[in-house]
Amino acid sequence: MDITITPKKLSGPITPPPSKSQAHRLIITACLGAGVSRISNLNFSQDIRATLFCMEQLGARWEQTDGDTIQVTGIGARKSKSDSRLPRFDCGESGSTLRFLIPIALAVAGGGVFTGRGRLMERPQQPYFDLFDEKGIFYEQRDGVLTVRGELTPGDYALPGNVSSQFFTGLLCALPLLDGPSRIYPTTALESWDYIAMTMDALMGAGVVVTEPHGESGCFHVSPQAYSPIDRAVEADWSQAGFYYAANGLGNSVKILGMNAGSVQGDKIICPYYARLCGGGPVELDVSQCPDLVPPLALHAALRAGESTRLVGAARLRIKESDRLATVTSELRRLGADIEEGPDFLSIRGIAALTGGDTDSHNDHRIAMMLAMAATRTSGSVTIRDAGAVAKSYPDFWSDYARLGGVFTRTE
Template identity: 40%
Template sequence: MNNVKIVPSTLNGEITIPPSKSMSHRAIICASFSEGISEIHNIALSDDIIATLDAMKSIGVEILDIQQDTSTGTNKVIVRGTRNFEVKNEIIDCKESGSTIRFLIPIVTLTNDKITVTGRGRLVERPLDTYYNIFDKQQLKYTNNNGKLPLTLEGKIQSGIFEIEGDVSSQFITGLLFTLPVLDEDSKIIITTELESKGYVDLTIDILQKFGIEIINNNYREFIIKGNQTYKSRDYKVEGDYSQAAFWIVAGTLVGGIKCKDLDISSLQGDKAVIDIVREMGGNISEYEDGIEVKASKTKGVVIDASQCPDIIPVLSVLASLSEGTTKIINGKRLRIKESDRLTSTATELNKLGADIEELEDGLIIKGKDKLKGGVTVDSWNDHRIAMALGIASIKCEESIVITNSNSVTKSYPNFWDDFKKLGGNIDEWSMGK
């Protein structure tokens, strides 16, 4: 169990934002479908990305090399894809990566062989009913542990019409969008309720197009997928991750003077909404060709709709806790089925630091304060975004804090604590063993 003790200090300087985890998953999978060799540049080997790389190797994709760029600390992944997946490992461990398992499940059926997917932590319990309903309709053989992982599949998904609820997870839609174009016949995905996290679907459609696959999007109500399409190998560079930049954007707003480099200002990432939300709260953010600069600002409470950007809610709750007036987080029910129940974990841990947060069924009511007290031990709930949000909260505490399970950041941002220190953070790390 790793822990950090943080003494409150001002953060300032420049930080290179790590590559987008969402886009890294997608690029690796598209390259895996492409005959020939693709080079994927600017990859961070977080736990989730390693899970996807290992998963693709398990169905016959060759990861020819992983080369580190010493100037950036990121990696180039060289992939030889295939049109004909085959089972190389009958059990695929998706670790704690929700993206990996939800993207992977329809893909592994293309092997038309028996295969088991499993995971760890809360991933074991995260819902997969959308896929179970499809399997029941198509009479695919599958078994699970009372609806939980491990899931054993046998048989190949068929083209056709797929009715998907839009307020569960866009990851199911993405998994189908990867898989359906290579089937012989045309398919259609019909969204039966308002689609949440549209930005993630936009990312999928955009990267599919870059790898030669066309998807017709009819106003997010239905997606038309022609069959018998072919992925084309290519070189691809992953852009910086707005969901990770959000932590430094909030830190800069609270204490000032942080420049976030390697961000695409024209990005389709849904979490780019952090810029508009922080500006609405009063934040001073300037845009440059390769990123943004954030200056200290007096902020006020607003209403934040979590439906399109759930991953940035924990750190926005930190900013709300230190903003004048009241902030309301609405439409946040899906936050309950993340790595932790993020409505509960966010409210519980920030309240320990002295925040004033009321938890609702699908949101939070946050009454802002000038400072947080600190002087306590808080826990990450083994959730990377909670750990990082608490780290940012520490800079506005009156006393030092201890965060337990702080190494949960390796799930998405392995160098987070190093970057925190580079910007001036005062951290002591230690391990208490198992």
């Protein structure tokens, strides 16, 4: 689906959709628990449906009891089980689903066969492979299919701190299911602490305690524990709120509602970052802890007329749904922005207004939403190719955009 937007300011109240990052974690903890859990304020995006499907393959069951509420019957997993047939996991385009499920599948079912779409199976899994080589776990990746088989055993697990937090989360969820204590050692400073904090919050809510006694540079201690049922509501998503902050930075009048200022979501840093971009003078923002905010931050920076902005610590954006350093740069340039990419940064010189034109989401939901907000400050219409990519995380994005006054036409 392509969308052509007629430039028009947005105004009115909006509550961003539920946090995809938190929802993944709550679904997994509920499915690993014994008994029945309840999760409310759930957004059935493509990524969330992928996690629900994959947990079903491990034996969990769920039903939708209300529009945004599910009841989950967990598997009560504690330790590794053997089965001659490995379960198959279609992870869609969800990197979280894939990386979370790999060690969980080893702990619960002795492994699994993983597939996906888009760029998912090209995204690196080397941190796991290095551990599997050490632990004697079989893995094979061929023709877009990853097979892992073996026994996840208690012990020590070393991971570089500058890899995706998804590797830490997968192990933190899986290791309590084993029959002995384990430790996870970050070998370098952690770059995704806030996402790990979200994982530990979800685990604690399910009665699983992970001790991490030496601060962000210490090791995580994980003991054998059973998951308890949960009753949780998913918070509104600070990463999606970032696009509405960007819209306001471009002169729109969107009232952002329903956000938890005390959330463990690291992307709540959008508030001070937004304030800095609204001020004058050169600005440098470290995005190593909030990579999903780069598209809206880059857009806001592009319209800081006469001011320069650098977004640094962004190397991991090259292995997202698209190479986001490249696609943010190419698509904002199509609209007239003055932006350059480096190996791990974006350098932006603000201008007064953007032009219209044809753009491409590159099948990346965050690029599509960035371009939609950009169209509120262009001199001509903006066409976004493959604008349906927003369904990956925010299926109601275009209806919310229209409700705020956005004007567009669709071409299927």
